[in-house]
Amino acid sequence: MTRLLLGVAVAAAVLLAACTSDVESPAAPSPSASSACDPQLDAALDAWAEAGFSGAVSVTAAGEPVCQAGYGSADRAAERPNTADTVFAIGSVTKAFTAAAVLDLADDGRLALDDRAGDHLPELRGPAADATLRQLLVHTSGLNGSAGADHQPLSRDDALAAVGAMQPAFPPGTDYLYTNAGYTLLALVVEEVTGSYREHAATRILRGLPSAGFWDGSPAARGDRAVGYLDDGSTGAAGDFAGPHWALDGNGALAMSMPDLAAWTRSLFTGGVVSDEATRTIATPQVDLGDGAAETPGWVAYDAAAFGVPFLASAGGGGDVGHEAMVVWIPDGERVLAVASNGPEVTAEELVEAIGPALAAGEPIPAPDVQGGTVDPAVAAAIVGDYRLDTGGAYLVSDDDGLRIAARGADAVRALFPPADPGAVREHERAVAALLAGQTDAGREELAALDDDFGPIGGFEPAGTVLADGELRTYVTLDTGDGPLLAWYALNAEGGVDGVDVGADPPSVPLAPDGDGFRPSDPAGAGPDVAVTFGDDTVTVGDVTARRG
Known part of the structure; x- marks a missing residue:
C-alpha cells in the first residue's frame, strides 16, 4: 500500500486546530451515532460532499467528539450512504499498528528493537536478515519495494523468500527509503514471536475497537x-x-x-496501547526527512518550527481497494483527525489540502471550485468520439456517466496532464525504461512476472506520465504475444516498484463547462489545469489540436 504525500498531514493538522477552536463543550454522542458534527464544519463538509467528496470524518479533542459524520455514498448501486460508522480499509496506516505491536512485544521483553530480523526468523536469507527491527520500523533497512502484489496470494514461506532475495538499496542504517517489505518482515517477526500476527493484532493491539479488523480474511473488520x-x-x-x-x-x-481510528490514536499516545517509554519512542523524531518532517515508528513527526504546532501523521491509500485514509495526532489538547474516502472525485488527501491553508490563516473554509452549468445532451452527443493527433496520440471523449476525456500516447498525455516538474517526470520515465529493459533487479523480477502472465515481452513504447494519488505514474504500451497492453508503473527513488497496473485504462479526467469550452472537473484544484475546446471535428487540449478519427 502507498503512503500518501506528507504535505497532506500539514493541512490536516491546521484543519483540526481550527475546527476545535469554536467548540467549548462538544457533546459526546453514543458510540453508534451515525452523525454528530459541529454545525459550521458540517456545512462546509456538506459543500465538499456535493462537489464529490465521499467518505467519513472523525475529529476529537481530549477524547471528546467534535465531528463524527459520513458524507456521500458507501454503495452507489444500493444507494447506501456513508455514516460515521462506515468501515474503510486504512492502507498504510496499518504500519502504525504493526509498529505498536513490535514495541508492545519489546515492552514485554519478548524481543528487542536492536535484534536482527534473522535472530527471530532463522529461515530468512540474504542481506535482510541483518537489518534490525529498529531499522525496519523507520525505513532505514535498505529494503526496496514490496514482498508481493496487493491481493495476490503470498504465503509466509514465499514472503520470506521474496524479502530474502532483495538486494539492499544501501547498507542497513545508512540511508532512508520507504518500503512495504520492511513492515511485512516486522509482521513476520510478530508472527514468529506470538504464533499469529493477526490474532495478536486483534487481541492485543485492536482490543476495544468495535469495528477494527482485517479487510480481507479474519479476524475481519465488523x-x-x-x-x-x-x-x-x-x-x-x-x-x-x-x-x-x-x-x-x-x-x-x-x-x-474513523471514530475507532481516532479513539485508537489517542489511546496510543496517552499510554493505553503501549508503555510510556514506547509511546515516547513512537513520538520522537528519528530520521530527518527535511522540511521539519522526521520518520518515527509507523508515523511522520512534524516540528513546531516548521509548521507552528508539533504533530504526528500517518496516511495510506493508492491500492486497489479504492480507499484513502489518514490520521493526525496533535499533542496540544490531545486532538485527533481521522479521515477516509472511497472515491476519486475528491479524496481525503485533496480535501484537507484544499481547506487547510485557509484554516491556518483563520479564514473561512473555501468552497470547492465547481464549474457551473450542465452539459447539453445534444452538445455531448456531438463531441463524443475519438480524435487523433498528427504525432500519433489520441483523445477519447465519452459520455457514459458524465463527460470525460482520456489520453492515449505520450503526446496526448503530456498536453492533458502538463507536468509541474518536467525534470522529475523525465527522471521517472528513465527509471521505468531501465526497469523494463531489465537493467535492475526489480526490472528483472518484473519482466519474469510479465513473462509468466503474458509470455515474452517484445518491447515497450512510452505512453506518458501523470501525477495521481501523490505519485508519478509512467504509462507504457507493452508488446505482448496477444497484442499491445497498456500498463503504468510508479517507482521509488531507488527504482523499486511502488505501484503497477498492467491492463490499465488510459488516464482520463471528467470535463465540466467553462465559458465557451471545458476544463477538467477538479473541485480541490489538485489536478491538471488545462483548457479543452471543441470545434468542427476537432478538440484542442491546451495548445494541441486533434481531429476526429
Missing part, C-alpha cells in the same frame, strides 16, 4: 463497509480475497471506522 471506486469508475477489491495475505499483512491490511 460493520457496513464502503465500496471503493477507482479512477475508471470500477469498484475496488471488496475484501473477499481468500489469501494467503502476506503481501499486505503488516503494511496495509487493516480496516475500521
